[in-house]
Structure formats: structure tokens, C-alpha cells
Amino acid sequence: MQTFTVHPVGVVNGGGEGPAQLRIDPAYRDGLRGLEGFGHAVVTWWAHEVDDPELRALVDAGRPYARLDHDLGIFATRSPLRPNPLALTVIELAAVDADVGLVETPYLDAADGTPVLDLKPYTPSIDRIEHPIVPAWCAHWPESAEASADFDWPSEFRF
Numbered sequence: 001m002q003t004f005t006v007h008p009v010g011v012v013n014g015g016g017e018g019p020a021q022l023r024i025d026p027a028y029r030d031g032l033r034g035l036e037g038f039g040h041a042v043v044t045w046w047a048h049e050v051d052d053p054e055l056r057a058l059v060d061a062g063r064p065y066a067r068l069d070h071d072l073g074i075f076a077t078r079s080p081l082r083p084n085p086l087a088l089t090v091i092e093l094a095a096v097d098a099d100v101g102l103v104e105t106p107y108l109d110a111a112d113g114t115p116v117l118d119l120k121p122y123t124p125s126i127d128r129i130e131h132p133i134v135p136a137w138c139a140h141w142p143e144s145a146e147a148s149a150d151f152d153w154p155s156e157f158r159f
Contacts, residue, residue: 024101047080
């Protein structure tokens with residue numbers, strides 16, 4: 001099995017289900033040029049708080065969702081507990097300052113201090129699926145991130 005090395009491009013300040021700033025390291029700040037023209041970006045981050053050899057061996061997710069009547073494999077969940085604790089979140093870009101390496105967003109589910117691995121602009125022609133197909137147990141979930149804000153997410157989970 002091959003091994004890969006990743007290098008963070010920055011770190012999360014704030015976050016954890018609320019407003020956050022991505023502080024981009026000086027070596028990568030020029031990479032932010034032009035991002036301010038987009039309304040959203042995809043952030044890839046390392047779920048460092050669950051980066052544990054035992055958790056990396058996890059492939060059975062059990063029944064993490066309330067409406068499930070069967071177990072799921074880890075690849076059928078968005079859990080940060082996975083063989084490689086990579087996570088991604090689509091964020092709204094509230095502000096981008098390439099000169100100081102700052103990206104502000106009103107919501108990011110990554111915790112303070114989380115390593116940021118990459119940023120990509122969200123583009124509907126690549127990232128939006130007009131007719132997504134999901135299993136029955138989650139078909140009642142909101143159809144957009146905007147609608148998710150008012151959804152009763154705590155009632156959906158068993159953890």
C-alpha cells in the first residue's frame with residue numbers, strides 16, 4: 001500500500017459549527033488570488049482530533065442515523081472517523097484577503113486549530129447535481145445547505 005504526505009496550507013480559527021476564519025500560510029497566500037469572485041468554496045481539512053490508528057481501522061459505522069434499520073459501512077457516512085480523516089465542507093465566502101491570507105465564512109464544521117489542506121472554488125457546473133439519488137432513510141433531509149440551517153439535525157443522529 002502506498003503512503004502519501006500532505007502539507008497543510010493553513011489553519012482554522014474559530015469554527016466548530018459557527019463562524020470561522022481560514023488563516024492561509026504565507027507560502028500559499030498567492031493561491032487565494034481570484035477566489036474573492038466566488039460565493040462559495042470547498043474546503044478540504046484534516047480531522048486531526050480523530051486521527052488515531054484505531055479509528056483509522058474503522059470500516060463499520062453501525063447505525064449512526066435514527067431512521068436506519070441496518071448497519072452502514074464508513075464510506076456510506078460523512079463521519080470524520082475513517083481510514084484517512086479527510087473532511088470537506090462547502091463554505092460561503094464572506095471575505096477573502098489574499099494579502100494577509102484570510103478567508104472568512106459564517107459557518108464551518110471544522111474545529112479551531114484544524115489543518116486546512118486545500119481550497120477550491122465551488123462551481124455549479126462541476127459540484128452541483130440536479131437530481132441526486134439518496135437512500136430512503138435520508139431522503140427527507142434538506143436539499144440544500146441553506147435549508148439545512150433550520151433542520152432538526154440532532155434528531156437524526158444516534159450519537
